Amino acid sequence: MPEIKTTLDRLIHAMEGRYTKGMSPASLLLAYMDWLIHMGHSPGKMAEMTENILRKNSAFMLWASRAVFDPEIKPFIKPLSDDRRFKDPAWNKFPYNVISQNFMLNEQWWHYATTNIPGVAKHHENMVTFSARQWLDMLSPTNFAATNPVVANKTLASGGMNLMQGMQKLIEDMQHTLLEEQPAESDLKVGRDLAVTPGKVVYRNRLIELIQYTPTTEKVKAEPVLIVPAWIMKYYILDLSPGKSMVQYLVDQGYTVFMVSWHNPTVEDRDLSMKDYTQKGIMAALDVINKIVPDQKIHAAGYCLGGTLLSIAAAAMARDEDDRLQSMTLFTAQTDFTEAGELMLFIDESQLSYMEDMMWDKGYLDTKQMAGAFMLLRSYDLLWSRMVNEYLLGDKPGTSELMAWNSDATRMPYRMHSQYLRLLFLNNDLASGRYIVNDRPISLRDVRVPVFAVATVTDHVAPWKSVYKINDLFNTEITFVLTSGGHNAGIVSEPGHPRRNFQIGLQRAEDKHIPPDQWLQQHEKHQGSWWEPWVGWLESKSSPGHVLPPTLGNPDDGVFPLCDAPGNYVMEK
Template sequence: MTGIQGATMPEIKTTLDRMIHAMEGRFTKGMSPASLLLAYMDWLIHMGHSPGKIAEMMENMLRKHSAFLLWASRAPFDPDIKPFINPLADDRRFKDPAWSKFPYNVISQNFMLHEQWWHYATTNIPGVAKHHENMVTFSARQWLDMLSPTNFALTNPVVANRTLTSGGMNLVQGMQKLVEDLQHSLLEEPPHEGDLKVGRDLAVTPGKVVYRNRLIELIQYSPTTEKVRAEPILIVPAWIMKYYILDLSPHNSMVKYLVDQGFTVFMISWHNPTVEDRDLSMKDYTQKGIMAALDTINKIVPDQKVHAAGYCLGGTLLSIAAAAMARDEDHRLQSVTLFTAQTDFTEAGELMLFIDESQLSYMEDMMWEKGYLDTKQMSGAFMLLRSYDLLWSRMVNEYLLGDQPTTNDLMAWNADATRMPYRMHSQYLRLLFLNNDLASGRYIVNDRPISLRDIRAPVFAVATLTDHVAPWRSVYKIHDLCNTEITFVLTSGGHNAGIVSEPGRPRRSFQIGQQRAEDKHIPAEQWLQQHQKHEGSWWEPWVGWLESKSTEYTLPPEMGSPESGLYPLCDAPGNYVLEK
């Protein structure tokens, strides 16, 4: 049976389903109601069939609450009373000394007691699928984060003190900021971008765009030394954000640092996709991205191998390209560096909460409507993973304390989000996150599977200790997949700040170790214990490693290659990085 404009009835029904899911997704922030319901039903059903666990939970509640009531009865009369519950090492919510005074110490300790009980109630239920348990635990934590006493003026001593000292002006200023933010949200106006501008304050390392296609601009940076290493460096950033995380301000630009150390540096700048790019695939990102960039570099710096470095998703793509090149006897890579890049997704952290068949089907329907994954949907997922840092603490500081938000270079970059094409993002989530095809040797490039074991170029892999996006133990799995020399670095900081770790920055440290192809496997926890901590920036040993893998010094190459038809098109940072 044929419907409107030649569409068949099944196609019309499928389109209707997708439209409904897309509209729902605007209210659920991309979370599949079916997936959440399945998780809660799994938990409830198994909880109902575990009377022993229920009895244990009730006994735990009565015992802990009885002890807490005794502690709380002493708290008003003992200003030096020790906490009933010590917060976790990374819990900064109650660090202010005001929280140790009555009655706020009782309020905060009571909240932490309930947090502790809910964690106990949502974990280790016999029979509950691990994925469902993680979703229920995560959801419970989100609700508790929202109800934290830090988020309310009457129960937050820091807000109470500020209100008294300012005569309530903090609340007036906070209300003005709230009204402004609501106006931007309701009218879909872009928020104030701050004083830092790309090309003026950020991404200012001198260079030229020497190649452009539908997907990338390739930037070649101007040399600052009389001679350079013969092997150039190609950096492949993630396209989930703009490339200039690696070229922020002059003092913390990785690009500038490498150029000043005598390297010829090339950077891929990705096009920000629109609805016209909905059918761009992972294959396009490999061929029109990395391979096109390598072909261009080979014309500018002929007869030289290339040091390739990939960041996050760009590192995963680089590992795919490197494996395909090794399979096809393409030996143009001198080395491979991976910054917080996952190649095995079995332990990909809390992002896996958003990855199952129901979630992906739902997300695909949302992307189908627009042709891309919206920046708001991506930022919403990351905000949930770090709700205290990215949501609640910001609301307290701006709406209750009345503090004016300050913007540094990293914050300005973080606000400059990009979109993800429908087809590519669907393939990325299904093939890598859901099916783990790359680690399993099932990932197809040019109609044939690839294996990371084929890579023979030495690998330098960097992970960050507090990474919520690519947990370091997940990044460490590169040791299980590659049959080559691997130098592994675990550095302090998170997914972004741990990578932007220029020399001279205080409170930075790292651990480093090397595994040869013939060495036996070392488990991640054992590696952590065996390797000593070094103070300072990991950039310095990385540059030393690159130099050890390089050959002689030569004169810097031309900007572009006129004889090959590669003329400088415009100054860095180019046009694609400015696309909104």
């Protein structure tokens, strides 16, 4: 009987989640109740808020009366440096300057009203502030034709054709949504335009395909490179188009490169665990590489979740005296999740329980739910600006390599994703030395191989100060790089890419702790791509000289080429 009741609860939560986009109503209600109750018990704060809005509005009304007659008037509120909504000069003219400034004034007040309430739990405060920001983003004057001067000017210039084209695009998108049809695929195709570096799939199991890339140099460095991407994404972000491919760049620099390509899970894979991703993923790949390049250590690199998994594997290997790693590189990978950015808004006991019930129903976390969470985190870039451009301005959406890759999402198995969120995000077991591998805990302090860690300045998924915590967790030499760009664009930073810069610093095991803000001040910016110093670092950690490239696979040891790169798993929808 208890099982029937539990199943009923899970079914109800799963059905609710389809309409709440995976957000737990209980979690949101708790946050708002916490905020409201403490606000009601803070008459001093309410008095401050009242005084603030009266004073600011009085000053604004005086400014607005002057703005009618003074076209050169300075803004009442200066937008933040990363706020691009009102950059167009048309927003400086009356009445649009008054409209935009009034909106920013309201934004300021709501931020003031939702923060620094005595007694409110920090997590609840962040949720309420985030929710208020989502509502304000939706009501921004940029989103409406009548209050957006850029839209008004284009409508006059085109005779309204932009609105007709936007309406046609809106109807097409609504049709795809209502009929659950897939929108038209990008003109960029995997295997033709993307992921085209030549190579062979040399191993396949239930979870991964291992790709070995064809050498382009007569001789190569003795130690091969294994890249472990995140399973929340397709691997080819690291092998985009020619000239923008990290894989191609490494191969051309004389490295033997292997890439893990993850299987896109289905309902049959619901019970795959974090242990499976470690054993059938990283450890299986290392075993195969040892057969193709015997008696050589391996440079391992991990991206995002793949870097976290690689850190787990490296700590377990160090504990078990498995010394097959020569070095470890981590791209935007967190090992301590206490400050894991705005993703933590979706992580609490109520939210995880709700998400687990949704995954239990399907057997996996749907791509739409993950896309929805990331869209909320960057609602202006991924939602509202797109709607304005396509539906109001009538612009046709462009297609770039990163956009095509970003739309090619993957699913998360029920068991693995639940373990990942609970053990790492919620409990922070890895940083606390409580994470269990093969029935025993591991410690990141056991890792002794040199580490090259990359963080990006504007990362919403793995904030750079969170990535920086690696300096306090590993007892080894760490080269830390902070590069311009975001979670994805900052990593795809090929030499010659315009407007790229980075800072780099070395911390040895015996060095004292440097706070992140102090680190930022102590290290100068270098123009260009961080790929170049990374390759120089890899060379410094490799054996001197070069050797003949290994064969693709090793039939003598049972490793046969199975098919051409990019393989089958990357094609799975």
